[in-house]
Amino acid sequence: MTRRLRPKTMKLKGLIRGRNVNIVVDSSSTHxxxxxxxxxxxxxxxxxxxxxxxxxxxxxxFEEIGEFHKVSIHIQELHLQIDLFxxxxxxxxVVLGAKWLIQLGSYATNLEE
Numbered sequence: 001m002t003r004r005l006r007p008k009t010m011k012l013k014g015l016i017r018g019r020n021v022n023i024v025v026d027s028s029s030t031h032x033x034x035x036x037x038x039x040x041x042x043x044x045x046x047x048x049x050x051x052x053x054x055x056x057x058x059x060x061x062f063e064e065i066g067e068f069h070k071v072s073i074h075i076q077e078l079h080l081q082i083d084l085f086x087x088x089x090x091x092x093x094v095v096l097g098a099k100w101l102i103q104l105g106s107y108a109t110n111l112e113e
Contacts, residue, residue: 010109014094015074017042021093023075029097034068036086038093044068046086 012023019042039046046066066086073080073094082100089095101107 012075016071016094017044021073022091023073023094023096024092025096025101027098027101029095031097031099032082032084033087033089033095033097034071034084035089035093036066037088039066039068039084039086044071 008027010025012025014021014023016038021038034044046068068084068086070081071084073082080100082096084094
């Protein structure tokens with residue numbers, strides 16, 4: 001993720017374990033991610049993923065990636081159970097990508113307004 005939000009993103013507020021979190025819905029991200037520092041602070045159980053490398057929009061690659069299963073996230077009245085990968089995200093706590101958006105089925109957005 002780059003420092004500046006791209007036009008294909010939407011910012012939301014949510015809760016994880018009673019803590020306020022900044023969530024970015026990003027249709028150009030393939031997976032769902034959580035800031036590794038936040039995951040540690042919330043004491044979420046981590047499973048290290050072996051032999052997996054990922055890169056972010058800047059091209060930076062990461063090799064030690066954790067996976068978190070069924071993390072409870074509350075966004076207004078919506079309660080989600082989401083699998084997340086850990087990354088050192090800047091200025092955001094959680095990224096919900098295409099893996100989550102696909103579950104919604106068809107949806108419409110107007111990014112000009």
